[in-house]
Structures are given as structure tokens and as C-alpha cells.
Amino acid sequence: MPPEAQTVQQLVRYLRDLLDHDRQLTDVWVSGEISNLTRASSGHIYFTMKDHSASLRCVFFRNNNAGQGDQLEMGASLIVHGKVGIFEQRGELQLVVDFVQPAGVGARQAEFERRRALFEAEGLFDPERKRVLPRFPERIGVVTSMNGAALHDVRTVLQRRWPYAEMLIQPTQVQGDAAASSIAEAIDTLTPKNARASWPDVLIVTRGGGSSEDLWAFNEEPVVRSIFSCPIPTVSAVGHETDITLADLVADVRAPTPSAAAEVVTPDRVELQEQVRQLQLRQHQQIRQLLMRAREGVTQDILRLDRALPDIEHWRRRIEAVTNTLHHQMTIATASIRNDTTALIARLDALSPTATLDRGYALVAHDNGKAIGNAFEVTPGDMINIRWRDGSRQASVESDK
Numbered sequence: 001m002p003p004e005a006q007t008v009q010q011l012v013r014y015l016r017d018l019l020d021h022d023r024q025l026t027d028v029w030v031s032g033e034i035s036n037l038t039r040a041s042s043g044h045i046y047f048t049m050k051d052h053s054a055s056l057r058c059v060f061f062r063n064n065n066a067g068q069g070d071q072l073e074m075g076a077s078l079i080v081h082g083k084v085g086i087f088e089q090r091g092e093l094q095l096v097v098d099f100v101q102p103a104g105v106g107a108r109q110a111e112f113e114r115r116r117a118l119f120e121a122e123g124l125f126d127p128e129r130k131r132v133l134p135r136f137p138e139r140i141g142v143v144t145s146m147n148g149a150a151l152h153d154v155r156t157v158l159q160r161r162w163p164y165a166e167m168l169i170q171p172t173q174v175q176g177d178a179a180a181s182s183i184a185e186a187i188d189t190l191t192p193k194n195a196r197a198s199w200p201d202v203l204i205v206t207r208g209g210g211s212s213e214d215l216w217a218f219n220e221e222p223v224v225r226s227i228f229s230c231p232i233p234t235v236s237a238v239g240h241e242t243d244i245t246l247a248d249l250v251a252d253v254r255a256p257t258p259s260a261a262a263e264v265v266t267p268d269r270v271e272l273q274e275q276v277r278q279l280q281l282r283q284h285q286q287i288r289q290l291l292m293r294a295r296e297g298v299t300q301d302i303l304r305l306d307r308a309l310p311d312i313e314h315w316r317r318r319i320e321a322v323t324n325t326l327h328h329q330m331t332i333a334t335a336s337i338r339n340d341t342t343a344l345i346a347r348l349d350a351l352s353p354t355a356t357l358d359r360g361y362a363l364v365a366h367d368n369g370k371a372i373g374n375a376f377e378v379t380p381g382d383m384i385n386i387r388w389r390d391g392s393r394q395a396s397v398e399s400d401k
Contacts, residue, residue, distance in 0.1 A: 003298055005075075006175075007281075008091070008117065009088070011109070012086060013088070016085065016086045016088065019084050019085055019086060019222045020026070020083075020085075021030055025083060025084040026083040027081075027083065028081070028082065028083065028084060028095070029079060029080070029081050029111070030056065030080050030081075030082075030095060030108065031051075031075050031077070031078070031079045031103055032050055032056070032078070033050055033051065033075060033076070033078075034046045034047050034048070034049065034050070034072060034075065034076050034077075034078070035047065035050055035055070035075070036048040036260065037073070037074050038180050039069070043062030043065070044059060044061050044062050044065075045059070045060040045069055046058070046059055047060070047072060048334045049078075049095065050401055056093070056094070057087075057092060057094040058080065058082070058096075058097050059087075059094055059096055059097065060072070060098075060100070062288075064097070064099075065097075065237075066351065067117075068099065068100050068117075071100050071102065074374060075333040076102075076103075076105035077102070078100050078102060078103055079100070079101045079102070079103055079110045080095065080097045080100045080101070081097070081098060081101075081111070081114050082095045082098050082099070083095070083096050083098075084096075088158075088395075092307060096158075097119060098118075099113070099118070100286060101113055101114070108212060108213075108216070115224075116249070117220070119224055119246060120157065122250075124224065124225075124228050124250050124326075125249045125250060125299075130252045130253075131233040131252045132233070133202055133233050133235070133264065133265055134201045134202055134233065134265075135255060135267065136267065137200070137202050137265060138164075138165055138166065138201055138233060138264065139166045139167075139168055139199075139200040139201050139202065140158065140165050140166070140167055140168065140200055140201065140202055140265055140371060141168045141170065141190045141191075141199075141200030141202070141203040141232075142154055142167060142168065142169050142170070142203075142204045142206065143170050143172055143186045143190065143203065143204070143206070144171075144172065144174065144204075144206045144207055145171065145172065145173065145206045145207060146169070146171045148208050150206045150208045150237070150258035152206075153257070153258040153259040153262070154204060154206065154258050154259070154261065154262045155167065155195055156259075157259050157262035157263055157266075158262050161262070161263065161268050162266035162267060162268075162269055163269070163378050164269075165266065168190060168200050170186040170190050171186070172186035173217075174207040174217065175207075175213075175214045175216075175217055175333050176217070178215045179217035179220075180220030180221075181222055183205065183222075183226070184189070184222035184223050184225070184226035187203065187205065187223075187226045187227065187354055188226060190203060191203070191231050191232060192228060196231075199231065200232060200236070200279065201233075202232060202233050202257075202265045203230060203232055203234045203235070203263070204234075204235045204237060204258075204261045204265060205218075205227065205234070205235070205237070205238070205247060205251065206235075206237040206255075206261055207237070207238055207239070207241045208239070208258065209243065210239060212243075215238055215243055216365045218245035218246065218247040218248075219245050219246045219247070221344060223246075223247055224246045224247060227250045227280045228250050233252045233253070233391070234251045234252050235253045235254070235258055235264055235265055236248045236250075236251035236255070236261075237254070237255035237256070237258045237260060237261035240257065241256035241257065254398050260286045276320055299317055302352075321326070357387065357388060357389040358389050360389075362387060362388045363386070363387040363388075364385070364386055364387075365385050365387070366378075366382070366384060366385070367383050367385065369385075372384065375400075378397045379397065380397050380399050381396065382396070382401055383395070383396055384396075384397060
């Protein structure tokens with residue numbers, strides 16, 4: 001009996017699954033010359049990659065070819081990256097392209113540019129997301145090898161510039177196949193989600209110089225994404241000044257060397273002390289100027305008050321003059337009143353009956369005290385009072401003669 005037959009669709013999908021699960025075929029670089037170039041109205045680009053003995057159909061979909069499609073020209077030599085797939089409707093093998101690079105660039109450099117374009121499209125290198133480094137860090141995290149010169153350089157600079165900060169070192173591999181996962185794990189270890197209080201204020205990811213192969217771990221996706229998701233500001237210092245890694249591009253700040261990274265994250269205590277001294281001098285000068293201006297202001301206020309207030313001495317002299325005048329006038333008035341009073345008393349004394357009595361006369365009055373002015377006011381038998389200067393007597397009228 002013949003074996004059970006598969007449908008074409010089943011076989012093609014089986015082949016597609018094989019291709020999708022083959023890691024070597026899902027991450028492949030191919031170099032060759034372009035032919036049969038077609039730009040569809042949908043935005044997709046179709047072409048063939050060929051060399052002297054073989055050819056391979058390629059498709060560059062619109063969502064991947066933005067900014068890169070202009071490099072495709074008939075007869076151009078390119079290096080392309082993509083994955084091998086199968087076009088089910090025709091059962092044709094094809095390369096699904098996601099990145100193109102002109103021929104002549106090394107495969108490693110081409111892969112660097114591909115990853116760079118991929119991460120840039122995702123916004124991992126966006127300048128707006130870059131964070132400002134803390135000015136006075138209390139804890140500084142360092143992810144690097146314990147055996148490299150980078151750690152020594154960083155420690156030396158930190159102790160010289162800012163010995164007040166605590167240095168938190170997280171050892172890691174910095175090259176080799178396992179380096180990328182080790183670096184990413186070290187970054188995550190220093191910033192555990194459930195222990196925010198233990199985080200450093202800033203993180204340095206660093207290693208010393210080396211070949212591009214030695215530095216390649218810092219271009220790997222785990223490292224790039226770990227730095228991108230790091231919750232604290234990061235500084236990348238990988239290799240020498242001329243070395244650029246993807247870790248440098250995604251970090252908040254890129255330093256050309258490990259020593260420079262240590263300088264970037266810390267203030268110089270000597271310079272800071274000088275700044276404080278200069279600030280104190282400026283403050284003292286400002287205080288002196290304020291005091292001088294205040295003293296001048298008080299002086300001006302006193303002068304204004306002197307001008308606004310009356311002249312106390314002037315008024316004192318005037319009051320004394322008025323007082324003296326009043327006293328003089330009172331003296332004169334008192335003397336005049338005294339003289340007038342004396343004269344009046346003298347007149348009253350002259351008119352007083354008592355004064356008459358002093359001259360030897362007597363005052364005759366009825367019993368009721370009414371003076372008797374003539375003899376006809378009394379009759380015999382009336383009782384009268386006779387008053388002399390030195391006493392009085394009561395008498396009775398005996399006759400009218």
C-alpha cells in the first residue's frame with residue numbers, strides 16, 4: 001500500500017516550520033549582487049541576490065525598508081540580513097530581508113549597523129529619554145571585571161575626586177560568549193525591583209580597551225536592553241575614546257574611558273571647596289554691602305526725620321521766653337492787684353463803722369441789730385444796744401429829752 005499522501009499546504013507549512021526553528025536560518029547574512037529589482041505600489045521591494053553560481057529570491061517588506069530602500073539598485077553589491085522563509089502560495093524559498101549594507105563592510109560591522117538601526121527605530125537611543133546624572137552621588141554602582149584595569153582606574157579617580165561616595169562593585173565577565181548575559185545580570189542585580197532603597201544613585205558600566213571582538217558583548221541585545229530598562233542614570237565607558245558600542249548609545253551618558261566615567265559621575269571636591277570659598281567671600285561682601293546700604297539708609301532717615309520734626313531747642317527757647325513773659329506779666333498783675341486791694345481795703349476801712357468807733361464814736365442799734373440813725377427812732381422804755389470800739393452795753397431809753 002502506498003503511504004498516506006500529504007497535501008501541498010501541509011508539506012509547505014512543515015518546511016516553513018523547519019525553517020522558522022532553525023536558528024542558523026533565522027539570523028543570516030548574505031552577500032551578492034542585486035538583480036530583478038521591483039518596487040511594488042504597496043511599498044514592498046522584491047529582488048534577487050546572486051553570485052556567479054547561484055541566486056536567491058528576496059523580499060524587503062515596507063515596515064523594514066524605510067530609510068534603507070534607496071540603497072537597492074540594479075547591479076549593486078550588498079550585504080543583507082534576514083531570515084530564510086518560504087512563500088507558501090508558490091512554494092518558493094526566499095530571504096525575508098530586514099537590513100541592508102553596502103558590500104565592502106565587514107560582517108561584524110554590518111551586524112553592528114543592523115542592530116543599531118533596529119534599536120534606534122525602537123527609540124532606545126532617543127535623546128529625550130536621557131537622564132541627568134546626580135550632582136552629588138552618595139552611592140556609585142560599577143559593573144565591570146574584578147581583574148581589569150578599568151576597576152582600578154575608576155576606584156582611583158573616585159577616591160581622589162569624591163571619597164564621600166560609597167562604591168558598589170558588581171563583578172561580571174566583560175568578554176566571551178557568556179559576557180552579555182553576565183553584564184545584563186549584573187546591572188539587574190544592582191537595581192532589584194523590590195529593594196529600591198539599596199539602589200546606587202548612578203551606574204557605571206565599563207571595561208578597558210580591546211579589539212572589536214573583545215568589546216562585542218557590549219553590542220549584544222541583553223546588555224543594550226538591560227541598560228535601557230535600568231531605573232537609575234547610567235554611564236557607559238567601554239574601550240578607548242575611538243571605540244563606540246551600542247551600550248554607549250543607549251546609556252544616558254557615554255564616557256570615552258573608565259577614568260573619564262568616574263570623573264563624569266562625581267564633582268571634584270577640590271574645585272567644590274574652592275567654589276564654596278568663593279561663594280562665602282561673595283556672601284560676606286554682599287552682607288557688608290547690605291550693611292553699608294542699611295547704615296546709609298538709616299542716616300538718610302534720621303536726616304529726613306530731623307527735617308520733618310520740629311526744632312526742639314528752638315521751641316524750648318520760645319517756651320522759656322513765653323514763660324518768662326507770662327511770669328513777668330503775672331508779677332506785674334499781682335502787684336497791681338495787691339495795690340488795688342490795699343487801696344480798696346483802705347477805702348473800706350475808711351468807710352467802715354469800726355473805723356469810726358476807733359475815733360471815739362459809738363454805734364446805737366435796736367435789739368434786732370438795726371442801726372438807729374436819729375433820736376426820734378426810739379421812745380422811752382425801748383431797749384437799745386450801744387457798741388464802742390472795745391465793747392458794747394445794753395441800755396434803756398428813760399425819756400425823750
